[in-house]
Amino acid sequence: MDAEARSRAARALLEAYETGKPIDPLIDANPEMVLEDSYAIQLIQIEHRLAAGATIKGHKVGLTSAAMQRQMQVTQPDFGHLLDDMFHLENSTISAGTFLQPRIEPEVAFVLRRPLTGPGVTVAEAAAAIDFVLPSLELIDSRIRDWKISFFDTVADNASSGGVVLGSTPVGVQDVDLRRSGCVLYRNGEVVGTGAGGAVLGSPITSLAWLANTLGARGVTLEAGHVVLPGSITASVPVTPGDTFSATFAGIGSVTVRFAPDAPEGK
Template structure:
């Protein structure tokens, strides 16, 4: 993508201000109704440029809008992507400060860790599989800088695909030991089951999500690098967060992962 337009720079500044002031903003599409998907990615990438200039490090990518229900809700037919930064990572034993976020929600995912680069376009399923080092159970903390989560596709793309943070489990599993489509998940909030799902909820297979990401980023000149963490999409509906909440996702054959939020 070329230099950001004035509208893209203005919109990026609005989102950056939401982070700085800890105050959600109205949907960008309310003031910029003609905002396209390409515009929205330009806004996201302008923020990424400023963050990396400030010393933050990209450690991976996420894919959103992978479920049929979410695609129908936003009237889209393909996913979106965002960037993951080093300061998004929380350890399982580490209480996550809920007040770091604006409107946090949690969703369970099967994370990929890459052992070799993936450079699209043209990446195939077999190439994607060969590039994966292992998978891990994960919980993503999604967040929105748009008030009340009143987002369109362009709004969430511009807002770094509603990224916030993530927790990884500690039990790596090689791909050949599991069929990701069939991996079942039970999602608990404070010891109560709030959702169940399977890997097949993510575009039929999380591998499909990884291929889409590699090819979509490749068309923009970006390579998925060795060591990157890829969050391919949620296997259940997301859950809102309150201070003091504990979430656990248990994946058949992959183990479990827990995210604990600090009391306010």
């Protein structure tokens, strides 16, 4: 894709945020699209948002489970940016119209104590850079119609990011076995997903090291105080208005998100 085509794709995605109307897969109109096009399109949107006053609060890693990678026919994860307006407080009610077609993923969020600059970051260095761990729910979303995404579409669309709800009980990374510890996701009190932290690339810390090294190759450092969502422990679950989701993480605690009952406008 040339610069013009990339910029057109970025504008279409930005417009989908504003109108709340999803767009066709980018790959349909741009069959020549490659991964570098996708990350460039993502970055154009982030720069646009930063110019409008948003700030970067961290990153997310996506496509970290064997099941998701199989589904997308990829062998690598992807990453997206977390901006300040994507963070929602745990006890607030999220109006469903905030998102186009939201889904929930339970994750163990990392908060960094010091910067991490790849490439060459080891799992040991990644673990040492974590200040504490928080229970979290990621609200993934897609600006692509009906989630009909290829790998290139989701990367261009900020790795299908939507929002984040962080729990408020910090736990030391050395106090929990992130690989073997369990997580149960409840929707309206019913179990809708279970898993172990190791479903995330073997361990969420492996995911952090991958992120640091992948960003490092692009000249980007993970900053102290930033949040990293390393990937979902269970399959994602769709949100309907009025839903309440809770996730409980062994040794880490729980986090809850509520959605307003009213159907969003235009749906």
